[in-house]
Amino acid sequence: xxxxxxxxxxxxxxxxxxxxxxxxxxxxxxxxxxxxxxxxxxxxxxxxxxxxxxxxxxxxxxxxxxxxxxxxxxxxxxxxxxxxxxxxxxxxxxxxxxxxxxxxxxxxxxxxxxxxxxxxxxxxxxxx
Numbered sequence: 540x541x542x543x544x545x546x547x548x549x550x551x552x553x554x555x556x557x558x559x560x561x562x563x564x565x566x567x568x569x570x571x572x573x574x575x576x577x578x579x580x581x582x583x584x585x586x587x588x589x590x591x592x593x594x595x596x597x598x599x600x601x602x603x604x605x606x607x608x609x610x611x612x613x614x615x616x617x618x619x620x621x622x623x624x625x626x627x628x629x630x631x632x633x634x635x636x637x638x639x640x641x642x643x644x645x646x647x648x649x650x651x652x653x654x655x656x657x658x659x660x661x662x663x664x665x666x667x
Contacts, residue, residue, distance in 0.1 A: 540603050541596040541606070544592050544596035545593060545596035547614060548590070548591075548592030549593070551586075551589035551592065552586060552593070554585065555586040558581075559579070559582040562579060566629065569632060570628065570629065570632075574628045574631065578624065581620070581621040581625050582621070584617070584620060585617055588651065591658070592614075595658070601658075601665060605657070605661040608657060609657045613654040616649075616651035616653070616654055617647070619644070619647025620647025623640055623644045624644060
């Protein structure tokens with residue numbers, strides 16, 4: 540499981556760098572400042588959680604079944620939160636109206652918050 544968690548952290552981190560560079564250079568001229576700021580928020584949160592996954596993979600104090608739960612909550616949270624923001628921020632560039640999926644952004648945010656709570660709870664609850 541630790542290899543999967545670490546690999547996901549690497550994937551999310553690498554994608555955050557690529558998407559951040561794309562936003563800063565490729566989208567700068569075609570998005571409004573507000574949309575670009577929103578896009579940047581998605582990249583930032585994705586990178587934070589990539590780093591958390593890298594750290595989680597090496598934490599030995601949390602049982603594997605609990606790591607798996609924390610990993611799942613963080614991963615789904617990043618996918619719903621950051622990736623919905625990318626779609627919403629670039630909505631003006633497509634013919635599809637991504638505003639219909641706007642409700643999943645706060646769901647993703649709640650999952651990220653839940654992941655942090657689980658991480659803290661499980662870390663401090665362990666006895667060894």
